[in-house]
Amino acid sequence: MDVIYTVTCIGESDNGNIRKRVWGWYASYYEAEEAAIENITNMNEAGWYPWIVIEQVREGILPITNHDCQTWFLFEHEDGKYHKIDRPKQFDDLFNWSIG
Numbered sequence: 346m347d348v349i350y351t352v353t354c355i356g357e358s359d360n361g362n363i364r365k366r367v368w369g370w371y372a373s374y375y376e377a378e379e380a381a382i383e384n385i386t387n388m389n390e391a392g393w394y395p396w397i398v399i400e401q402v403r404e405g406i407l408p409i410t411n412h413d414c415q416t417w418f419l420f421e422h423e424d425g426k427y428h429k430i431d432r433p434k435q436f437d438d439l440f441n442w443s444i445g
Contacts, residue, residue: 383426
């Protein structure tokens with residue numbers, strides 16, 4: 346396996362601190378995307394994690410990811426699912442959410 350697809354949930358506290366939780370990884374992008382969209386096991390955790398980022402991570406020690414390796418999602422309360430979005434501006438300078 347050359348790459349994995351990590352699913353990381355991201356939120357911000359009232360004071361602006363970022364919190365994140367790596368929910369898991371998949372061998373295929375399709376499986377990771379399906380898990381994110383369907384909000385499996387309630388990844389949103391009652392609003393604590395409004396964003397999800399899926400990162401394509403290569404094998405190795407401290408692999409580097411970049412924006413080309415990321416897909417972002419935002420939780421929508423109306424249907425209880427995550428939907429693809431552009432990367433939020435406040436996260437423009439941040440990489441390697443899951444490993445590193």
